[in-house]
Amino acid sequence: MLVITRKPGERICLGDDITVTVLEIVGSTVRLGIEAPSEVPVYRHEIWEAVKEENRAAANASVKNLSSAKHRRPS
Numbered sequence: 001m002l003v004i005t006r007k008p009g010e011r012i013c014l015g016d017d018i019t020v021t022v023l024e025i026v027g028s029t030v031r032l033g034i035e036a037p038s039e040v041p042v043y044r045h046e047i048w049e050a051v052k053e054e055n056r057a058a059a060n061a062s063v064k065n066l067s068s069a070k071h072r073r074p075s
Contacts, residue, residue, distance in 0.1 A: 004012060012020045018040065021033040034042050043051070 006012065006022045008022050008024055010022055014020065017037050019035040021035070023031040023033050025031075036042055
């Protein structure tokens with residue numbers, strides 16, 4: 001892992017197409033701006049992990065589980 005110290009207004013370039021700018025630092029919170037091509041997905045790590053877990057669960061679901069879930073009503 002590369003660790004870089006940056007101040008507000010300073011940037012980091014990832015390849016030719018992605019720029020990360022430190023917008024603001026308040027206490028322990030850092031606001032970042034990310035410029036990337038629209039075809040490059042940008043997610044918060046915890047969101048990306050949740051999406052991957054949902055995809056794994058969906059891929060492992062059986063047809064039997066899907067048909068029984070169809071008949072249940074949400075509480």
